[in-house]
Amino acid sequence: MRSTTASRRWPRTEKCPLCGIGEVDTLDHYLPKAHFPLCAILPINLVPACMHCNHDKGPATSDSPGTQPLHPYFDRLGQGRWLVADVLPTTPVTVCSDVQARPEWSAALTARVQHHFTAYDLGSRYALKTGRHLAGRRHLHRQLLDIGPKPLRETLREEAESWTKPNPNAWETALYFALADSDWYLAEGLEED
Ligand SMILES: [Zn+2]
Incomplete structure (x- = not known):
């Protein structure tokens, strides 16, 4: 599945799509080259990715x-928000993210996005990010x-709106809206440990 040429074609700062x-x-x-060898070097079959994915x-x-x-080149999920998060009352704070299907998505696309979220372990990976960030x-x-x-809630909402501009479905966007x-969170979540 892996190609060693990627590092020469994409800068390391590029985010995995x-x-x-x-x-x-x-x-x-x-299309895995083990099953589709004729597509192994077809450009549209090669997707830049991180090692984890x-x-x-x-x-x-x-x-x-x-x-x-x-x-990532052909599937269009639209511009609306579909990555959502929920704050759980734990110490330290736990933030769980999930897929909330868009009304315009077909049943098949909804299933595929949810499958993608699970297959790439995005819930756990985003939870690690949010934990460190918080x-x-x-x-x-x-x-x-x-x-x-009130000032804290307004700041959190401004953060959410700011993250929405570059990516309405970044884990940061979901985190700050949540x-x-x-x-x-605005009460017990920030009490002294
Ligand atoms: Zn990745």
Whole structure:
């Protein structure tokens, strides 16, 4: 599945289109070369990807429309938000992300996006990101909360809106909308440990 030529073709700062968090350092064969050798060097069959996603996808082929992998060049999910998150009342704070199907999506596309989210382990990978991120923001959020919950909520919502501009479905976008909507986070979630 892996090609060593990727690092010469994409800068390491390029984000993986399959997860949005990893750095591109390999090429994924959309149609696995083990099953489709004639497509092994077809440009549209080569998707820049991070090592994690390339490994997770593996050589398996789909056996139903709902498990067909998303192709970042050809599948269009629209501009609306579909990645959502929920803040769980735990210490430290847990933020779970999930797919919320868009009304314009077909049943098959919905199944494929949900399959993509699971197959690439995006829930766990985003949870790791949000956990580290919140640990670094905790002090700032507590300072804002000392002024009052309203300034903190407004700041969280501004962060969410700002992240929406470059990517309405970034984990940061989902995180900040979820925090801004969480009464628990603006109270008990920021209490002293
Ligand atoms: Zn990736």
